[in-house]
Amino acid sequence: MISECKSDENLAQVEKQVAQQCDKIEVRLDQLVESIQHQIKDQDLQFKSDRIQNDSKLVKLQQEMVQKVELLEVKMKESEKSTAIKEIPLATPEIQEREVDVIREELACDFQATIENRIGLLRQELLVAIGKKMCKSEIAKLLSRKMDAMDSWKQLAEKADNTRVEEVACALMDSIQRSQESAMDDIDRLRQLNDSKADTLDLVQVKHNMNSILSVAESIQHELSALQRVVNEKMTVADVKELLDSQLMMNGLQKAIKQVGSAASDEFTTKSQFETMNRQVKAITRQLRSEIYQARYIWKDGGPSAKQTIQWSSQVVNTNADIFLWQFGSDEVKLVLPGLYHLEAAFFTDYSPVIQVLVNGEPAAVQPTSKDLASSQSVVQRLRHSAGNVVGLAIDVFLALPARAVVALSYDIDEKAQGFLNLRKL
Numbered sequence: 001m002i003s004e005c006k007s008d009e010n011l012a013q014v015e016k017q018v019a020q021q022c023d024k025i026e027v028r029l030d031q032l033v034e035s036i037q038h039q040i041k042d043q044d045l046q047f048k049s050d051r052i053q054n055d056s057k058l059v060k061l062q063q064e065m066v067q068k069v070e071l072l073e074v075k076m077k078e079s080e081k082s083t084a085i086k087e088i089p090l091a092t093p094e095i096q097e098r099e100v101d102v103i104r105e106e107l108a109c110d111f112q113a114t115i116e117n118r119i120g121l122l123r124q125e126l127l128v129a130i131g132k133k134m135c136k137s138e139i140a141k142l143l144s145r146k147m148d149a150m151d152s153w154k155q156l157a158e159k160a161d162n163t164r165v166e167e168v169a170c171a172l173m174d175s176i177q178r179s180q181e182s183a184m185d186d187i188d189r190l191r192q193l194n195d196s197k198a199d200t201l202d203l204v205q206v207k208h209n210m211n212s213i214l215s216v217a218e219s220i221q222h223e224l225s226a227l228q229r230v231v232n233e234k235m236t237v238a239d240v241k242e243l244l245d246s247q248l249m250m251n252g253l254q255k256a257i258k259q260v261g262s263a264a265s266d267e268f269t270t271k272s273q274f275e276t277m278n279r280q281v282k283a284i285t286r287q288l289r290s291e292i293y294q295a296r297y298i299w300k301d302g303g304p305s306a307k308q309t310i311q312w313s314s315q316v317v318n319t320n321a322d323i324f325l326w327q328f329g330s331d332e333v334k335l336v337l338p339g340l341y342h343l344e345a346a347f348f349t350d351y352s353p354v355i356q357v358l359v360n361g362e363p364a365a366v367q368p369t370s371k372d373l374a375s376s377q378s379v380v381q382r383l384r385h386s387a388g389n390v391v392g393l394a395i396d397v398f399l400a401l402p403a404r405a406v407v408a409l410s411y412d413i414d415e416k417a418q419g420f421l422n423l424r425k426l
Contacts, residue, residue, distance in 0.1 A: 310421075320425075331408050340400055342423070359401065361408075
């Protein structure tokens with residue numbers, strides 16, 4: 001039996017390995033087909049791009065030749081127009097006919113020489129222009145070096161096509177099939193070996209059965225001994241009497257516990273009372289948490305900014321950096337969460353500046369002026385003290401702000417004072 005199990009395991013492993021090899025070969029074939037198709041596409045695109053470039057070069061050459069010919073024609077026309085004809089003075093009666101003929105011959109020679117020189121220069125320019133351009137034979141040679149459509153198709157034909165890929169795949173499948181056949185032959189041989197060992201396995205099975213019978217007999221003996229121990233552990237009549245007496249005592253104790261519980265239940269709170277107390281505790285907890293969310297900024301040195309706003313020197317308290325956002329040296333504090341806020345600020349100065357609370361750049365509150373403070377009786381007035389500015393000019397307002405509101409304070413006097421700003425989320 002053990003050898004059969006091992007042979008079955010070997011067969012399963014062999015089949016699994018063969019299946020894995022088949023899967024790998026199929027994946028490799030797919031990759032080869034995809035790579036060949038990509039190569040064919042790339043070569044086709046390269047051929048098209050080369051053909052387009054050659055066509056564009058030919059068109060440019062033709063255009064340049066036409067432009068050169070037109071320029072030469074224009075120059076020829078201008079040279080014909082600009083040929084200077086010397087003015088011949090009128091013959092006087094004193095000039096003889098020989099001198100007239102000599103003058104005419106000299107003018108004719110000069111005119112012919114200038115025309116020949118001009119024509120020679122134009123010919124040289126034409127030859128230079130033609131020398132700079134490629135002739136038709138050179139262009140034909142360059143084009144012949146490029147692959148034409150037939151050559152490209154020939155080279156592509158030399159690449160592996162679908163039939164070649166199919167042939168390779170068929171060859172691989174044949175090799176896989178041969179390996180499978182060899183594996184099946186090995187399996188048949190293993191089965192034959194198992195059949196030849198059947199007799200020995202029968203003897204082993206008989207021995208195994210004898211051993212199992214002996215083990216069953218031993219287990220029966222162990223169970224009998226365990227039953228004997230359980231019977232010995234069972235209660236006798238005396239044990240039952242003692243148990244009944246103790247049960248009576250337990251019943252008495254349970255009655256007493258019930259009486260004590262009924263008497264004590266009158267002193268405990270009901271469910272509704274417990275829920276109201278729980279709500280009150282939660283409200284107190286929320287209030288305490290809201291008291292914790294606050295930030296404080298200090299103004300120690302320097303004067304107001306160009307916008308007449310106070311640039312805070314440092315941040316001394318910030319219990320929640322996700323709510324109060326501030327950068328070093330900035331005059332603005334961004335409050336992320338919407339809701340109610342308590343703003344407190346004080347400035348220690350000898351003067352009475354006008355302090356405004358700016359929300360998103362717009363004035364939202366203003367500190368009363370010195371005249372308003374004098375006329376008002378409910379506001380504390382600052383007095384001169386020998387120790388200096390012991391009382392600050394304070395502002396205390398409550399703000400209902402939107403989300404991501406920006407708070408700043410404006411100070412209309414350009415002086416170096418000191419102060420602080422405290423913000424608390426309610």
